[in-house]
Amino acid sequence: MNNKKFELLAPAGDLEKLKVAVLYGADAVYLGGTSFGLRAKAKNFDEKQMKEGIDFAHSHGAKVYVTCNIYAHNGDFENMAEYFKSLEEMGADAILVADPGVFALARKTVPNLDIHISTQANNTNFLSALFWKELGAKRIVMARELSLEEIREISQNIGDTEIEAFVHGAMCISYSGRCLLSNYFTGRNANTGECAHPCRWKYYVTESTREGEYLPVVEEERGTYIFNSKDLCMIEHIPQLYNSGVYSLKIEGRMKTSFYVATVVKAYRQAIDDFLKDPALYEKRKSYYKEEVSKASYRGFTTGFYYGSPGSEEQVYTNSSYIREYDFLGIVLEYDSENKIAVIEQRNKFSVGDKAEFLTQKGESFPYEIEEIRDKEGNTTETANHARQIVKMKVDRPLFKYDILRKKAEGDESEA
Numbered sequence: 001m002n003n004k005k006f007e008l009l010a011p012a013g014d015l016e017k018l019k020v021a022v023l024y025g026a027d028a029v030y031l032g033g034t035s036f037g038l039r040a041k042a043k044n045f046d047e048k049q050m051k052e053g054i055d056f057a058h059s060h061g062a063k064v065y066v067t068c069n070i071y072a073h074n075g076d077f078e079n080m081a082e083y084f085k086s087l088e089e090m091g092a093d094a095i096l097v098a099d100p101g102v103f104a105l106a107r108k109t110v111p112n113l114d115i116h117i118s119t120q121a122n123n124t125n126f127l128s129a130l131f132w133k134e135l136g137a138k139r140i141v142m143a144r145e146l147s148l149e150e151i152r153e154i155s156q157n158i159g160d161t162e163i164e165a166f167v168h169g170a171m172c173i174s175y176s177g178r179c180l181l182s183n184y185f186t187g188r189n190a191n192t193g194e195c196a197h198p199c200r201w202k203y204y205v206t207e208s209t210r211e212g213e214y215l216p217v218v219e220e221e222r223g224t225y226i227f228n229s230k231d232l233c234m235i236e237h238i239p240q241l242y243n244s245g246v247y248s249l250k251i252e253g254r255m256k257t258s259f260y261v262a263t264v265v266k267a268y269r270q271a272i273d274d275f276l277k278d279p280a281l282y283e284k285r286k287s288y289y290k291e292e293v294s295k296a297s298y299r300g301f302t303t304g305f306y307y308g309s310p311g312s313e314e315q316v317y318t319n320s321s322y323i324r325e326y327d328f329l330g331i332v333l334e335y336d337s338e339n340k341i342a343v344i345e346q347r348n349k350f351s352v353g354d355k356a357e358f359l360t361q362k363g364e365s366f367p368y369e370i371e372e373i374r375d376k377e378g379n380t381t382e383t384a385n386h387a388r389q390i391v392k393m394k395v396d397r398p399l400f401k402y403d404i405l406r407k408k409a410e411g412d413e414s415e416a
């Protein structure tokens, strides 16, 4: 195997998720500031958090990319140059840009700061990629609608310009987020990051003279979900991504939980490391990676457009639920190795007697039966069920801050 390496790129919706992503093995994270990004609803980073996040990532050898991918109107440029300069001063490793005007301003004001061209710019061919390369882009994020064959062709034509591609997470039914469904139904604009996800709702057909009579398109009593895509998952196709010239493997989901980020990042980290070390080992462990990645919620998996246009089997017609095989019970805040006591912040109810497991950033996960829970004051309690309740539990094996307590879910589905 040659020396070329992948980059595993993870979403960082807030500071905790950034730290989780880095500790569980991401080589880089992407995040939004409070201005000029697309994910308005994600808890974006203010200046202080951004600085802390960048310093944390750098101290662990990881990079930070900041999304500045709005489609700017004339009035949006106010303060943008200062913002770029402050990102550069804070040590951001690159900005993600979609709009040519924003790109031009960034080149002028921060010529030494790397620019990645966002998927929002719909990069679907090598001439577009060359266009951005010649203007100075360091990296191009591929449109989700490309096949591996098309990516290979682009890669062969753009020299050392890096290629980033989505490998895991939710898919839009529309063209890379260019969608008016949300705007039409709710007034919330998908392209400023406020999507209400109406593609996940259920739809019926009505005949114009039969008011109130709803005809299902597919016979299923809860209606049909004609726009509801499965989630992308390429964990079983790492060699194919490698051979197509993709450098950065991007996980979608700045709105997801720390549990989701930890689970998905760790699974891809293992898959990539195994593949780079020994492709035969990777082939042998493929079903394990898939099983691990499935412990984060998903809507069924698809390989999207990578092997050609998705067919009807890439949609979920029967419901809009997530499959959730594991519950996120809590996250480790501290571990006292002398007394073997873990301090845990609760995220979902758990009780004495639960058969849980720890997902650890280092080494294999391990089973853990909850025998005793103590509250902050040291009193025993049967259950941890207050939001973000701090509890203490005896755990013999060493833990680290941000290790995660999880449990196999009793029902396997939850509403999206």
Ligand code: SF4
Binding pocket: 171, 172, 173, 174, 177, 178, 179, 180, 181, 182, 190, 195, 196, 197, 198, 199, 200
């Ligand atoms: S409604 Fe669905 S398809 Fe449209 S932008 Fe939102 S998530 Fe994407």
